[in-house]
Amino acid sequence: MVEAPVTARRIWSLVLPAVGVLAAEPLYVLWDTAVVGRLGAEALAGLAVGALVLNQAGSQFVFLSYGTTGRAARKHGAGDREGVVAEGVQATWIAAVLGVLFAVVGLLVADPLAAALAGSPQIADEAAAWLRVALWGAPLILVQMAGNGWMRGLQDIRRPLWFVVVGFSLSAALTATLTLGLFGAPRMGLVGSAVANLVGQAVSAALFVAALVRERPSWRPQWPVIRAQLALAREFLLRSIAFQACFVSAGAVAARFGAASLAGHQILLSLWTFAALVLDAVAIAAQSLVGSALGAGRADEAKALAWRLTRWSAGLGAGGAVLLICGHSFVPRLFTTDRAVLASLAVPWWLFVGLTVLGGVVFAQDGVLMGSGDVRFLRRVTMAGALCGFLPLVWASLFFGWGLAGVWTGLAVFVALRMLAGLWRVRSGSWAVTGSFGAPRVGDPVT
Structure with missing residues (x-):
């Protein structure tokens, strides 16, 4: 079968949703910062310190999205949808394991790390309290990255856009509600921001996993695929x-x-x-x-x-x-x-x-x-x-x-x-x- 040439419309159909996925997090961060800013300078500084730590999960494990995209795209081109989904399953296993390890280690060092990064004991206390909740989002963040990877390989960018938008929209609504105690909710302060973040990440991660489940894959770990993905991880x-x-x-x-x-x-x-x-x-x-x-x-x-x-x-x-x-x-x-x-x-x-x-x-x-x-x-x-x-x-x-x-x-x-x-x-x-x-x-x- 002769493939139709790649048209400008097809390229834009990938580029525009990708912009939305990439822009969703920075926009949410701006909103979260604006809400927490109403609590005062110490809370805002605590958020900055905590986010600096949690953001390492996304920056250090970027291979889960970019590496998986390349491998999945090749299999998509070869007509091997089952292979694409298998890449997604193995990347999700890696994401879950690395995410849990990151969260556990982060929780063990949250207090001394916050103290080392913060400029005062008050800011360190705020940052540590935020991290004790938000760090549990690390495996959820990595699962989303793996999901973006295999779905981009399928040239399916629109579903990931909706998954991310739903999660961040929920987080945005909960941030204002829980942080400031609106609509009768308890005023949780900075910890409310962490809870909101965690809930939204959980919803988005669940949507990506559900997309995998609908493909009816084998969930058995495939060590050759995992080793190949981890080799990419080293380079990234x-x-x-x-x-x-x-x-x-x-x-x-x-x-x-x-x-x-x-x-x-x-x-x-x-x-x-x-x-x-x-x-x-x-x-x-x-x-x-x-x-x-x-x-x-x-x-x-x-x-x-x-x-x-x-x-x-x-x-x-x-x-x-x-x-x-x-x-x-x-x-x-x-x-x-x-x-x-x-x-x-x-x-x-x-x-x-x-x-x-x-x-x-x-x-x-x-x-x-x-x-x-x-x-x-x-x-x-x-x-x-x-x-x-x-x-x-x-x-x-x-x-x-x-x-x-x-x-x-x-x-x-x-x-x-x-x-x-x-x-x-x-x-x-x-x-x-x-x-x-x-x-x-x-x-x-x-x-």
Whole structure:
């Protein structure tokens, strides 16, 4: 059977729901922050400390969504729906085990960890109380990530969108009710936020598990699949560590130039995170479509998709850059009116504008190579870019007094190095190995 070509409508049908899934959590976090903010500064600081700990579950175990998508997409392309569902089952087992371990270890160290991160005993107490409830959501968060992974592989993005929206909507309603004691509910304070978070996560996780159950799969652990997924986990974890080392260093150096520089850095970082969220939706479409084409044995289609999606993503990035250029005089003032903070953005703002274009290319390439299973190459490029570009320039900025401009130059070099390496890799075609399991490694011959 000859497959119909991938149309623009089909691509948008993957991109737009993916934006919704990616945007749901940041929007909920904003709402949660606004509600908790009514309790006072100590409660809000406690939420910040607690969320910093819980967010590690999502950032360190990202392979459950991105790694599973690539493997599932290949099997979808090969017409093996049973294999796709099996990937989802095994990823869900891994998610449950790792999530419980994360929660248990987190509970054991919640008090000393909160004390180490908080600035006062009162904030530490608030954070620890929040964590004792919210940490039980770790396995639920990971199960959702696994569910997103196998369903994206099936190119089914709409159901995950509804699952996530239902969970976060419930959490949002409960946050206001339980935190502030509305409608006759007990006023639980910050702990109410944790309970609301947990209930919403439980509902979303249950919906993802129910989707698996409807497929009538075997729930028996398949150790070869689990080992293959954990091999991807190692690559993603090392890549995540490189990212964290970069951004923690950037924040630390920005702080040493004073409050104005740190505030300016936070503004730019928030905007960059939002831009990355939008561009990541194209990367998700690339994972699904490229993996499916390779699983079906259509390497030429996968290569054509790689360049087509790269152009799309670059175009989105360029459009964002135009908006930032037009809004350079007033967008920063939406965040602050402090003259010192605005002055600190004078040069970094234009670096950020350029980054949106480069980021469009890089995110698409990441999606293509993740969809092909070429994660080892991505890990090596990320670590090399961090060690040769970002980190040296960030710390040189501190030594030579380059300020925030030096910090964001480091980020620009980091992204540029990844872009050049990605363009070379995509152009080489060595990633386009067909089959339901293919996952090329750096230096492997093309077969």
